[in-house]
Structure formats: C-alpha cells, structure tokens
Amino acid sequence: MTEMLMVLGGLLVLAAGLGWWRHSRPVSFWYAIVFPARAALVYLTWRHVALGCGLGRKRRRWRWSLDAVPVAGAASRGAAALVEHKRRVQRVDVERAPRLGVLRPTGLGWRVRLRLHDGQVPADYERAAEGIAHAWRVHAVRVVDVAPGRVTLWATMHDPLTAVDVEPETGELLRVRPGKLENGSDWIMDFRTVPHWLNAGATQSGKSNLANAIIKGLAPQPIALVGFDLKGGVEFTPYAPRLSALATSRVESVDLLADLVGIVEDRMALCRTQGARNVWSLPERLRPVPVVALVDEVAELFLMADKTEKDQIAKTSTSLLRVAQLGRAFAVHLVICGQRIGSDLGPGVTALRSQLSGRVCHRVNDPETANMTLGDLDPAALDAARAIPAETPGVCVVAGQDGSWHRARSVYVSEHDAEQAARDHAHLTPTWAALLAAPLTGELPDAA
Ligand SMILES: Nc1ncnc2c1ncn2[C@@H]1O[C@H](COP(=O)(O)OP(=O)(O)O)[C@@H](O)[C@H]1O
Ligand SMILES: [Mg+2]
Incomplete structure (x- = not known):
C-alpha cells in the first residue's frame, strides 16, 4: 500500500515538474521532450501516413510463402482434409513509402528531407501536404527546398502568424524586418538584393500597415x-518630417517622377565617369544616398478622369518604368502598393510589374489579382494567397526573385508609431534640393 502511494506521489511530482518545465522553459522542453516524442511518432507512422496520402509506390518483390497443397489422391482414399505445406517463392506487389531523412527540429516544428520515388514530382507532395499535416497533428506542412530527386517538408506546430512581434529596424542599410514568416523566422526585406516591391491586396488587407512597417524600419537609416x-x-x-518629397496630386507626381529619373540619370553619369557598374562600387565618399519611393495606391497614378490627363499618365508611366529599370544599380528603390496592378490600368503597367521582383500579396477579392501579383509562381502560392481570411489583416504571401515563397505577416505598426518614427528621425531627412544636386557636387573623379 505504502509503495503504491510512493509511486503515485512520484508520478505526481514528475507531472508537476514537467508542467513547470513546459511553462517556464518552453524552448528546452520542446527540444528535450516534445520534439523527440513527435519524431518517434513520425517515423513509426510514416509508412501508414505516406500510403494514406497517396505517396506510395508499388514495387515487385520476391517473397517466400508456405502454401497448403492437398495431397494428391488423399481425397479418393477418403481422407478429405489431408494437406501438405510447401514452400514457394512468389512475386508480390508491396507498396513502399518514400524514404524519410533525419528529422531536424526547428523553433516551431521540424523539417525533414524526403527522397522522391521515380516519377514523382514536388507537386505531388504539395497536394499531399494538407493530409500529412492532419496526420501529424500540426498546423501546416510546406514543401520547401526542392532539389533534384528530393524535397524538404517543413512542419510547423502552431501558426506563428497569430501574434507577430518584431522590430522593423535591422541596423543594416536598406534592410528592414517588416514581420515574420510562417516558418518562424524573421521576414527580411533587403532592397539591395530585391530592389523593388509590389505590395498588393484588397482594402483593409494590410497594405498600409506594411508600408508603415517599412517606413518605421527605414526611418533610422541614412x-x-x-x-x-x-x-x-x-x-x-503624417510622415512628412521624414520624407524628402511628397506628391499628393497627379501634377506633383509627374514632376517628382521626372526628378527621380533625373537623379537616376545623374547617378548613372557619375558611375560612368568613375568606371563603376553601380553606386555600390563607387568610393564611399562619392556614394549617393539611397532613395526609397513609396507609392500608396498605384491605380491613382494611372486612372484617367478625362482626356486631358492622357499626357500626364503617359509621362508617369514612362518615368516609373525607367526608375524601375535603372533603379537597382543606382540605389533608387520602389515600393508600389495597390489593390490591382493589371493591364486594365494601361499598357505600361505590365512592363512595370515585371520589374518589381519582390511581391507581397495580401488578401485579395479576386483570383486574378493574386495571379497578377504572384505571377507564375507555383500554384500552391496562389492557393495560399486566396485562402487568407479577412480576420487576419497583414497576413500575406511573400515571394522574392528566387521563386521561393512564404506565408508571412507584417508586424502591427500603427500610424501613430510610424509617425513617431518619422518625427524622431526627421533630422536624417535629406532635402530634395540636396538630393537633386548630390552626384554633381561630389568631388569629381580623382582618376580623371
Ligand atoms: N499585421 C497586422 N496585424 C494586426 N492588424 C493589422 C495588421 N495589418 C493591418 N492591420 C489592421 O487591419 C486594418 C487594415 O489595414 P490597412 O493596412 O489599413 O489595410 P489597407 O491599406 O490594405 O486597406 C487596420 O485597421 C490595421 O490596423
Ligand atoms: Mg491603405
């Protein structure tokens, strides 16, 4: 009796200890207890899960079997049940699951490499991902890192996008951290690798919030x-203290864009005289200030109220395209927000869109917008974008230029926060006049 009480007491202490561990040190608890248990379960059930999700392949196998054969002539002698057992080799079909690699823990789940069966393609795994997620009892399973003959499955236990809490500022030039990716890592926007971004979505989907996060992240930078x-x-x-220029009408936009083109062309000339390919290979003292231009609702730039605006729109379109084409090398970057950015806005828009290599697609009302924004990425990205619910503004699908995509969410940055950041860093705002003059006033070529 006392032994039983002691065992019970011991179990209670153990349970309480585990509970405390789980609560106070969730990270070590995950790596030490939850992950190993989950991993064991994944390996034990993998064959069943994979075959259930249609990922098996039939293989021919030779197999020994023991067959009962009636003894010849026995029946005629009145011994009906007389049989003898014979070993026989048989060809049988067995269904095999794809080979699972080593499960590696991540902060939010795990990732694991798989070897595809002959004839399988990564899309087969994308189709099966939802089923696998249910079988593994996890929030989501995504196919990432496709290599010839292999895919990596990335499982996340919870949705890290329900509460996003990151600081947009990174301390590195032209890099911001506007939110989190679904795999739990930071979402980093690096304008030096992806120079221009398209930020699309229906109203109330979180476009302006993303713009706020970008402004907050960039405001402390030179x-x-x-x-x-x-x-x-x-x-x-409200962000005017940190803006070097702001256009609020069509006419102002035409002028401001013309200035931007002028800046790009001056920088191009400077690079040419210095024998530099881009502003980053210029000597530091000649390197001009990077410019990031944000366009709030791109359709407003292209929509025509009457015929007299046709000229202005044509100019706008040409200038914007020129900035997009040349901006990368000369540190002039674009973030273009809009509900739609389709050919219905005019002929220049498709060309412009193709220059915006960074894509962010928030919740959309119509499938074409997702198509337009995410272009020819894999269909799973489009499905993910179409499935974004209205209750989670700021959730989006992000694609960089390497073709990979992620579900992500921007960190909530209120107008007030962004305004505060703009005011706090107002002293870093270069004047527009200085920007226009900069490349030409810099000491000109040492070499020349
Ligand atoms: N990442 C986010 N987290 C929480 N709330 C958000 C987020 N993004 C947007 N919201 C909220 O959703 C609403 C619409 O966002 P907004 O950025 O104004 O959308 P849009 O510019 O696309 O119309 C706002 O009230 C905003 O506070
Ligand atoms: Mg808005």
Missing part, C-alpha cells in the same frame, strides 16, 4: 524616403 499619395496625401502626410 536614406531618403519619398512618398506618392494621390488620395490627397491622407496616408503619407
């Missing part, structure tokens, strides 16, 4: 910010 806000300036006027 760069110039420029705004285009044709909704009368309601979106960007």
Whole structure:
C-alpha cells in the first residue's frame, strides 16, 4: 500500500515538474521532450501516413510463402482434409513509402528531407501536404527546398502568424524586418538584393500597415524616403518630417517622377565617369544616398478622369518604368502598393510589374489579382494567397526573385508609431534640393 502511494506521489511530482518545465522553459522542453516524442511518432507512422496520402509506390518483390497443397489422391482414399505445406517463392506487389531523412527540429516544428520515388514530382507532395499535416497533428506542412530527386517538408506546430512581434529596424542599410514568416523566422526585406516591391491586396488587407512597417524600419537609416499619395496625401502626410518629397496630386507626381529619373540619370553619369557598374562600387565618399519611393495606391497614378490627363499618365508611366529599370544599380528603390496592378490600368503597367521582383500579396477579392501579383509562381502560392481570411489583416504571401515563397505577416505598426518614427528621425531627412544636386557636387573623379 505504502509503495503504491510512493509511486503515485512520484508520478505526481514528475507531472508537476514537467508542467513547470513546459511553462517556464518552453524552448528546452520542446527540444528535450516534445520534439523527440513527435519524431518517434513520425517515423513509426510514416509508412501508414505516406500510403494514406497517396505517396506510395508499388514495387515487385520476391517473397517466400508456405502454401497448403492437398495431397494428391488423399481425397479418393477418403481422407478429405489431408494437406501438405510447401514452400514457394512468389512475386508480390508491396507498396513502399518514400524514404524519410533525419528529422531536424526547428523553433516551431521540424523539417525533414524526403527522397522522391521515380516519377514523382514536388507537386505531388504539395497536394499531399494538407493530409500529412492532419496526420501529424500540426498546423501546416510546406514543401520547401526542392532539389533534384528530393524535397524538404517543413512542419510547423502552431501558426506563428497569430501574434507577430518584431522590430522593423535591422541596423543594416536598406534592410528592414517588416514581420515574420510562417516558418518562424524573421521576414527580411533587403532592397539591395530585391530592389523593388509590389505590395498588393484588397482594402483593409494590410497594405498600409506594411508600408508603415517599412517606413518605421527605414526611418533610422541614412536614406531618403519619398512618398506618392494621390488620395490627397491622407496616408503619407503624417510622415512628412521624414520624407524628402511628397506628391499628393497627379501634377506633383509627374514632376517628382521626372526628378527621380533625373537623379537616376545623374547617378548613372557619375558611375560612368568613375568606371563603376553601380553606386555600390563607387568610393564611399562619392556614394549617393539611397532613395526609397513609396507609392500608396498605384491605380491613382494611372486612372484617367478625362482626356486631358492622357499626357500626364503617359509621362508617369514612362518615368516609373525607367526608375524601375535603372533603379537597382543606382540605389533608387520602389515600393508600389495597390489593390490591382493589371493591364486594365494601361499598357505600361505590365512592363512595370515585371520589374518589381519582390511581391507581397495580401488578401485579395479576386483570383486574378493574386495571379497578377504572384505571377507564375507555383500554384500552391496562389492557393495560399486566396485562402487568407479577412480576420487576419497583414497576413500575406511573400515571394522574392528566387521563386521561393512564404506565408508571412507584417508586424502591427500603427500610424501613430510610424509617425513617431518619422518625427524622431526627421533630422536624417535629406532635402530634395540636396538630393537633386548630390552626384554633381561630389568631388569629381580623382582618376580623371
Ligand atoms: N499585421 C497586422 N496585424 C494586426 N492588424 C493589422 C495588421 N495589418 C493591418 N492591420 C489592421 O487591419 C486594418 C487594415 O489595414 P490597412 O493596412 O489599413 O489595410 P489597407 O491599406 O490594405 O486597406 C487596420 O485597421 C490595421 O490596423
Ligand atoms: Mg491603405
């Protein structure tokens, strides 16, 4: 009796200890207890799960079997049940699951490499991912890192996007951290690798919030910010202290874009005289200030109220395209927000879109917008974008230029926060006049 009480007491202490561990040190608890248990379960059930999700392949196998053969002539002698056992080799079909590699823990789940069966393609695994997620009792399973003959499955236990808490500022030039990716890592926007971004989505989907996060992340950096806000300036006027220029009407936009093109061309000339391919290979003292231009609602730049605006729109379109084409090398970057950015806005828009290699697709109302934004990425990205619910503004699908994509969510940055950041760093704002003059006033070529 006392032994039983002691065992019970011991178990209770153990349970309490585990509970405390889980609560106070969730990370070590995950690596030491939960992950190994989950991993064991994954290996034990993998064959069953894979075959259930249609990932098996039939293989021919030779197999020994023991067959009962009636003894010849026995029946005629009245001994009906007389049989003898014979060993026989038989060809049988067995279904085999794809070979599972080593499960590696991540902060939120695990990842594991798989070897594809002959004839399988990564899309087979994307189709099966939801089923696998249910079987593994996890939030989601994604196919990532496709290599010839292999895929990696990435499982996440919870949705890291329900609460996103990151600091947009990274301390590195032209890099911001606007939120988190679904795999639990930071979402980093690096304008030096992906120079221009398209930020699309329906109203209330989180476009302006993302713009706020970008502004908050860029405000402390030695760069110039420029705004285009044709909704009368309601979106960007509060950030004016940190903006080197702000256009709030069509006419102002035409002029400002012409200036931007001028800046790009001056930088191009400077690089040519210095024998540099881009501003980053210039000597530091000649390197011009990077410019990031944010356009709030791109359709406003292209929509025509009457015929007289046709010229302005044509100019806008040409200038924007020129900035997009040349901006990368000369540190002039674009972030273009809009509900739609389709050919219905005019002929220049498709060309512009193709220059915006970074894509962010928030919740959309129509499938074409997702198509337009994510282009020819894999269909699973489009499905993920279409499935974003209205209750989670800021959730989006992000694609960089390497073709990979992620579900992500921006960190909530209120207008007030972004405004505060703009005010706090107002002293870093280069004047527009200085920017226009910069490359030409720099000491000209040492070499020349
Ligand atoms: N990442 C986010 N987290 C929490 N709330 C968000 C997030 N992004 C947007 N919201 C909220 O959703 C609403 C719409 O966002 P907004 O950025 O104004 O959308 P849009 O510019 O696409 O119309 C706002 O009230 C905003 O506070
Ligand atoms: Mg908005």
